[in-house]
Amino acid sequence: MKKQGPKKPDWIRIKLTTGENYTEIKDMMRSKTLHTVCEEARCPNIYECWANRTATFMILGDICTRACRFCAVNTGMPTELDLQEPERVAEAAERMGLRHCVITSVARDDLQDGGASIFAATIHAVRKRLPLCSVEVLIPDFMGSEEALKVVMDAKPDILNHNVETVERLSDRVRAKAKYDRTLELLRRAKTMQPKIPSKSSIMLGVGEEWDEILKTMDDLRAHDVDILTIGQYLQPTPKHLVVEKYYTPEEFALLKEEGLKRGFSHVESGPLVRSSYHAHEQVQSAQKNLVQA
Template identity: 85%
Template sequence: MSKKVKEPKPDWIRIKLTTGDNYQEIKSMMRSKTLHTVCEEARCPNIYECWANRTATFMILGDICTRACRFCAVNTGLPTELDLQEPERVAEAAEKMNLRHCVVTSVARDDLKDGGASIFAATVKAIRERLPLCSVEVLIPDFLGSRESLQIVMDAKPDILNHNIETVERLSDTVRAKAKYRRSLELLQRAKEMQPSIPTKSSIMLGVGEEWDEILQAMDDLRAAGCDIMTIGQYLQPSEKHLYVKKYYPPEDFAKLKEEGLKRGFSHVESGPMVRSSYHAHEQVKSAARHKEEGAVSQA
C-alpha cells in the first residue's frame, strides 16, 4: 500500500507567533491555578494571538475526554478528575486577566450523571460574582441529549450558549464520536426554547470532504434551530492519527460563506481559514446584542 501524501498547507494558512509578556503571564497563571485551556489542549493555531491579547478559553472538568473525535487533539480516556473548586479558580483567573468576555468549555464527561452541567453552572455564577460586567459564553457538549443537563446550564443564564455541530450531516458520524448531528440541532433549539433571549452559536470546520451545497444546508439547519451566530474555519490535522485534510479552502470561499450566512439571518458570521469557535468571541457577543436591539426597534 502506498502511503497517503498530505497536501501542503497553502500560503494563506499562517500562524502568528507572539510570545511576549502577556502570553507568558497567562501561561504561568494557568499553571499556577492548575487550569486547562482548550487553546493548549486542542492545539489552537490562534493561541499566540489570543493570549497576547489577554483572552483565553477555559476548559473545565479536566483534560481527559470520554470521546475520541477524529479531528480533535484533546486527550481521550477515562477521566479521574472532578474538582468542585475549579469554578472558583476559573473565576479568580478571569478576574486577574480583567476579562470583559469569558469563554468556558469542557471535555465531554459522559461518565458523570449530568455530564458536568452543574460545574458549568457553578463556573458561570463564580465569574459573575467576581466580574459582574463580564459576559460569559459557554461551549458545551451535547450531554448525550439530556434535557435536564441542558436546563441546568440555561438556568445559569450564560450570555451565549455555544454548541458545535462541527461538520455537515453526511460526515457527522465519521468525524465525531457519539455526538449526533440532529441531536446537536435539537440541543440548540431546546436552548432557545428554554431561554429565548440568550443567543445561540455553533461552528463547522471545512476540509474533511464536505460539498458546498452541504455547507449551505448546514447553515439552513442551524437557522431552522434558531441559531444566531455561526463560525466557519479550516480544519487542520493535529497529528498523523487524525483525519487528513481533503481540501484547503481559499479566503474568498470563506468570504462567500459569510455572505451566505448573513443572507440567511445569522446575527454574526465569523468565517476565515484560521477562525475557531471562540475566535473574536468578544466581538460576536456585541454583534448579537446590536442585532437584538435592531430587531426590537423594527418591531416597535
C-alpha cells in the same frame, strides 16, 4: 501507505506573539492548575489571543470520554472532578481583567449530568467576581439530556455555543457519539428555554464536505434559530487524525460569510484560522444588538 493530504497553502500562517502577556497567562494557568482549549486542542490562534489577554478555559479536566477524529484533546477515562475548579477559573478571569470569558469542557459521559452543574457553578463564580464580564459557554451535547441543558441555561450564560462541526453526511465519521440531529435539537431546546440568549455553532471545513452541504448546514442551523456562526479550516493535529481533504481559500471563506449573513445569522466569523472562540467578544455584542432590535 497512509493517505497524504494537499500541501498546506501560504495563507495558513500562524502569527507567533510570545510577549509579556502570553507568558503571564501561561504561568497563571499553570499556577492555578487550569486547562485551556487553546493548548489542549492546539488552537492556531493561541499566540494572538493570549497576547490580547483572552483565553478559553477548559473545565472538567483534560481527558475526554470521546475520541473525535479531528480533535487533539486527550481521550480516556477521566479520574478527576474538581469542585473548586469554578472558583479558580473565576480567580484567573479576574486577574486577567476579562470583558468576555469563554468556558468549554471535555465531554464527560461518565458523569450523570455530563458536567452541567460545574458549568453553572463556573458561570456564577465568574459573574460574582466580574459582574460586567459576559460569559460564553461551549458545551458538549450531554448525551441529549434536557435536564442537564436546563441546568446550564438556568445559569443564563450570555452566549450558548454548541458546535455542529461538520455536515450531516460526515458527522458520524468525524465525531464520536455526537449526532447531527441531536446537536440541532440541543440548539433548539436552548432557544426555547432562554429565547433572549444568543446561540452559536461552528463548522470546520476540509474533511470531505461539498459546497452545497455547507449551505444546507447553514440552513439547518438557522431553522433552529442559531444566531452566530463561525467557519474555519480543519488542520490535522497529528498523523493519527483525519487527513485534510481540501484547503479553502480566503475568497471562499468570504463567500461563505456572505451566504451566512444572507441567511440571517447576526454575526458570521469566517476564515482559514477562525475557531469557535475567535473574536468572541465582538460576536456577543453583535448578537445582543440584533436581539434587542428584533
